[in-house]
Amino acid sequence: MLSLLWLVPALPLLGFLVLTLVGFRLPRLGVAVIGVGSVALSCILAILAAASLLMAPPASHSYTQILWTWLRVGSFAPEIALTLDPLSLVMIVVVTFVAALIHLYSVEFMAGDESFRRFFAYMNLFVASMLVLVLADNLLLLYLGWEGVGLCSYLLIGFWYKDPVNVAAANKAFIVTRVGDTAMAVGIFLLFTQLGTLRIAPLMGRAAEQWPVGSGMAVAAAALLLGGAVGKSAQLPLQTWLPDAMAGPTPVSALIHAATMVTAGVYLIARTNVLFTLAPAVQLVVAVVGAATLLLAGCSALVQRDIKRVLAYSTISQIGYMFLALGVGAWSAAIFHFMTHAFFKALLFLGAGVVIEALHDEHDIYKMGGLRRQLPLTFWTFLIGSASLAALPLVTAGFYSKDLILWQAWSSSIGSAWLWAAGVLGSFLTAVYTFRVVFLTFFGDAKLQVSKKPGMAIRIPLVVLAVLSVVGGFVETPRFLGHASLFTELMRTTLPAASEAVGRAGDELTFDIIAASVMLVGIYLAYLVFLGSPRRFEDVARAPSVAALRRFWFAGWGFDWLYDRVLVQPYVWIAHRDRNDVIDQSYRGIAWLAAASWRTLSRTQTGRVRWYAAGIAAGAIIILAIVVFRT
């Protein structure tokens, strides 16, 4: 079964090829079957491969399948090789499962769209690239997958390309992540030139042997890889593209910008955790970036009006939690949170999609209301998802993963109280903004009437994801609640365990209670402000300082403005000065020079004999001079 591992990324790729080359001849049903079927088959194979690996684990707990040698230049011979170990196992199962559900959802959601085939082609290509990224045995193949998902993100954000706003958003996403990609490429170059291999397992081994902790090389390599991760995962300072990426269709936002692509950075850091352990300064930066981003995004999510933008900032914030976990050495906790986040965030996006479609493409939550009765299934699943996002205690998956992160932030030897405090504050903000959306959208008076109710293809994914958002956390429970540690046990072979701090007292129960109570206070506050007595708070909201703060948070803490001033304007200014194109002038100068020399030289062709005789005489003089005066 493990030898069929290569089919897992190959099937969606095949689906892409079929849909691109012959898909225009197939009926809608055929396109849907191929699109959904390839990913579903891939999911089944992934689960089978995972079971196979877990039941009969090979010696090093990882299985590598080498397909062929990609290229061979001297001693550089990277291969197309796929590695299945517990980390990539979790990734492929989650990615294919969520992707399959979202593809099924898209069959109904995109049914009215004229570019139905193109959509599924791009989505299949995306899944294939993501799987390549996750299964890659060496950094070069990983980079191929990295670029592939970036490309598909661009194609899918700008899916409705006839509207220039969508195109601009796609450009922004691509360009901003490019900055990170370049840093990552330089990091890969550095690793190869210093350590001589790009295969991940030997690379980590050699790094641990040759680079002492805190050495410049390790710091440089880790920092560059962090640059790439920050770009792809939309963290500070490259987080500006994700809110605008909501211009794409909702299934795209669900799959790419919530569950899978944006977590590629988290995967990268988890994979190369040895490097980050060798560079503690960079690891601290990871944690700080995570903490800062989760607060920043949380504040921004609080004041957004577009339901998808709220979820986008929420995604940024939750990935900040994952970075925070990585930064304090809680590697498996980060992956655990990735898994639960994939479930509930995809669910929330799919539910938001239903609401938007039902209200004739209305995105503004202040124009919605009372949908509880009109879309009951959507309401309940959305509520479950929101609860999981806000980490409602005991019954949601989000609680287990997020509180594990918070506990590790406090208790890890490289954690700190400040990081924990940031996480708790973020938790409070999460609860408030999440339930703000719930209360404004589903409760209250109905302002708009629903036109379209979802069918089976939409309901099934919603229900499945809702179930997973509840039970998905039970694989890893705290000590006082049964101490299930299936997840950590699984990860033990690939990710080191978080270290425990000495001297920072406290036990998990207390901290979980603190976190839970903060979260409940947040829900209550949201209820008061948005459902209970909104009028009282509207006056507060209108006060000038508060309004200014709201505007600031609404604009994502002004990063777009900053980048425009610092980067875009100077570049445009330079382009304006170079209107006549200095480089072009030098080429034209060469042509002009050639013409000028032609004109000059043709003057010497006078046709007069005496002129030529004088030329001969002058030549004779010169040669004589050279011969005579050389000695």
Add this chain to the structure above:
Amino acid sequence: MTSAFYVSGVVAVLATIGVVTGRNAVHALLYLIASLFALALVFFTLGAPFAAALEVIIYAGAIVVLFVFVVMMLNLGPKSVAQEREWLRPGVWIGPAVLAITLMVELGFILSHGRRPGPTIRVVGPTEVGVALYGPYMLGVEMASMLLLAGLLGAYHLGRRHRSGTDAVDGEETRRGEARLLETTAGGQKGEDR
């Protein structure tokens, strides 16, 4: 002997200046003959009587005579003298003089190195020259004769007169060209003659 050399040398130089600056073609040719005679004398003082004889016979006697024939044929009269006067303004000499003087300076510089007293003169007579010619320089002699043959053919071909109409192609063109020329001039006087 040496004084003969220097005197002849001076004469040759002066005569050459006359050739180069002359306005009348025939006068210049006469100056050329004088220069050649002086040079022949120089050859004689250097112990090369055969060369001296050849200089007079062939150069002054054949080549310059050829020049004289052509000048007479061209019938250059006082008109050409006037034209020469016009063409030979002082300004014309500046450029060539600069080049020539530069060259002279270089040559003088080269020649001024390694001055040694002259060796004795031994007369190298015609017999010796003949032996050398038909010995090691046999090939050169044959080539020279071929060159003269080529020169002969070239001169013959270029010198053929076209007006008589014996040459089919050129004569045809010339006659046609002349006819056209006559027509246009006749056409100009159309109103009067026809």
Add this chain to the structure above:
Amino acid sequence: MTAAVPMENGLLLAAVLFVLGLIGVLARRDIVFVLMSIEVMLNAAGLAFIVAGARWHQPDGQVMFLFILATAAAEVSVGLAFVLELHHRFKALDVDAASEMRG
């Protein structure tokens, strides 16, 4: 015989004559005069050879002079034929008249 003229003086004479011929070639516009100046140059070259031959007491200098003579003869005959052709075509003996290239 008595001590003779140093070789350099002879060569110097040849150089002077050559340069004078060069001036003539460059400065005159009448073809016949140009040809005459060329003859002067050839003569000067011949003188140089004779001087060299006299220095080494060998007939080779005179042999070379003979060849130069032959060359000059061939060149003059062809050259004067050209002059006649030119005169017939352009009705003038201006050496610049035959230039059709616009420089």
